[in-house]
Amino acid sequence: MIVFWLGRRFALQVAATLLLALAGGLFLARHGIAATMERGAVVIDDFAFGPNNLTVKAGTTITWTNKDDEPHTVVSAADRPLFKSSALDTDDSFSFTFDKPGTYKYFCSIHPRMQGTVTVQ
Numbered sequence: 001m002i003v004f005w006l007g008r009r010f011a012l013q014v015a016a017t018l019l020l021a022l023a024g025g026l027f028l029a030r031h032g033i034a035a036t037m038e039r040g041a042v043v044i045d046d047f048a049f050g051p052n053n054l055t056v057k058a059g060t061t062i063t064w065t066n067k068d069d070e071p072h073t074v075v076s077a078a079d080r081p082l083f084k085s086s087a088l089d090t091d092d093s094f095s096f097t098f099d100k101p102g103t104y105k106y107f108c109s110i111h112p113r114m115q116g117t118v119t120v121q
Contacts, residue, residue, distance in 0.1 A: 040098075041065070042116065044072050044088070044108075049116035056098065058120050063095040064088070072114065077105035084109075 040062035043050050047068065054062065064074045066088040074094050076082040082104065085094035098104065098120040108114035 040118070043067050044074075044114075047111055047114055049106075049108075049114060052115075053117045053119070055119040055121065058099055058101050059097065060120070061095050061097040062118060063093050065093045066090055071110060073109045074106055075109045077107055077115075 040054055040056045040060045042054060042062060042064045044064055045067040047070070049064070056062065064085070066072050067090065069090055071087040071089050073087055074083070074085040074096075076084070083096040083106075087110065088094055098118060101120045104118045104120065106116050106118070
């Protein structure tokens with residue numbers, strides 16, 4: 001009887017631990033993803049912006065982070081650039097806050113085929 005009780009108690013502890021881990025993971029995932037989307041994170045990797053097209057609310061700050069081994073820039077494609085980063089080395093970041101609704105195209109001035117769009121609502 002004691003062995004059964006200890007086995008059952010152990011099983012309940014394992015189940016409780018798994019449920020807490022799952023709940024914690026869901027909490028972190030939910031809040032981590034929401035926080036990232038509110039900040040508008042863009043990763044530069046494999047000579048591409050990801051996500052390539054991003055839709056955010058006005059007032060959102062977008063942060064581009066270079067994960068490539070090559071330097072890249074982030075430059076708005078307007079006649080008069082609204083934003084322009086310096087060359088970003090690996091793990092360097094550049095941020096810009098989009099205050100007004102509109103569609104903003106951007107590119108890497110070092111590798112012009114790298115392009116992306118931010119749509120601000």
